[in-house]
Amino acid sequence: MTPRTVRRSSALNPARTDIRGLICGVRIEEITDPVMREIRDLDKLIDDLAKGRPMEKILNRAPAKV
Numbered sequence: 001m002t003p004r005t006v007r008r009s010s011a012l013n014p015a016r017t018d019i020r021g022l023i024c025g026v027r028i029e030e031i032t033d034p035v036m037r038e039i040r041d042l043d044k045l046i047d048d049l050a051k052g053r054p055m056e057k058i059l060n061r062a063p064a065k066v
Helices: 003-009 014-018 034-050 055-059
Strands: none
Touching (some): 014 034, 034 055
8 A cells, every 4th residue: 555545545534624733843723734734633633642632622623503
């Protein structure tokens, strides 16, 4: 399996853009390079899940609009 194969066969969750916070001293929401943003989103997600934080807290989701 190559990175290209993974990229073609998987879809990223649109809620990933809701991830906020610092990772390695860099504020995630300020990253402009799309590839680096995806890397840092995943890095933050993995770090916070490993610490036992619930997914809702990690994503900092706003209440759903009705």
